[in-house]
Amino acid sequence: MTGDRQKIEVKHLTKRYGEVTAVSDLTFTVEPGVVTGFLGPNGAGKTTTMRMLTGLVSPTSGTATIGGRPYAQLRRPSRTVGAVFDANACHPGHTARDHLRVYAAMGGYPDGRVTELLDLLDLAGAADRRTRGFSTGMRQRLNLATALLGDPRVLLLDEPGNGLDPDGVRWLRGFLRRLAGEGRTVLISSHVLSELQQLVEDVVVIRRGELVAAGPWSRLAGPPSVLVHSPDADRLAAVLRDHRPDGDAPRVDAAASGRPDGHAARVEAAAGSRTDGDAPRVDALGGGRLRVHGLGAPEVADLAAAHRLRVHELVTERADLEQRFLELTKELTNELTDELTDDTGIAA
């Protein structure tokens, strides 16, 4: 099974529980071969969406399909989709081996598959211990083993990093990367974004049941920015603002420096400015610090040198998933506020 047959497609999906709209007109696609992070704050609708994908909850409207079919119409669901929802899904009195044997018998898989998975998930040494004494990490691994019994090409994991220690998170990263590297579709939800930072290639971000952003993390993150510390910050900012990397007028955000919270306030300053997202931008952070977007550290250093301006520190900063997520959700809030202002003339 390859390509489209493994694709997760959510189209105009909505789920209402009485007055509560858990998921609202949600549309996104999850591709095979990469780990996709399904991100959103508590109560955003991640679990509800994943439950709709596995047929545990029926949509109010819209569709949630795997390889073009809703879960209920898959020919051998456990061979197609493996899902983990609850870290405590195993019976405390059962051993890990017993637990897997029960599910193997239900799915019609041989005992040999149980042994294989105990080895694969690093549980062979604990196979005959009762799960009540298992750590969270061991439980998560046992749940993963259960989900993998049918060697499914699609994996849906709800908050798999919950309660894991740093070693457990590192192990999970390696394991999920390997599964995706084998061409599987891997969707994992989390509200702890730092957990996913090193793991996901694609992201789907939701908030209050609605889509905020979706796509490759590298695209959503944007290029790295450069943090500059200079005693000549004002003049350097002017030089960077005036720089024309490719003959185009750059867009410049002149910042309100000296704000007590040290935050950059971005103000659109240049007339005739470029408006595409890649335009260079300079945020003055106060205290002689600038954050430059759209130019690399070597270009910033060369420009400073050419104008005989001093640079005390130059750091390339990769976008942080948590920061970007906050920006994205803030952008959405601003857009909603703008819409409301447009409609009523009064900001919400």
Ligand SMILES: Nc1ncnc2c1ncn2[C@@H]1O[C@H](COP(=O)(O)OP(=O)(O)OP(=O)(O)O)[C@@H](O)[C@H]1O
């Ligand atoms: N069975 C239900 N009945 C009523 N409301 C529900 C039900 N299931 C979920 N909700 C509500 O739907 C919203 C979305 O919940 P959901 O569990 O899908 O969010 P989530 O993103 O998975 O959150 P978390 O990160 O906390 O697990 C919440 O407001 C929740 O209270």
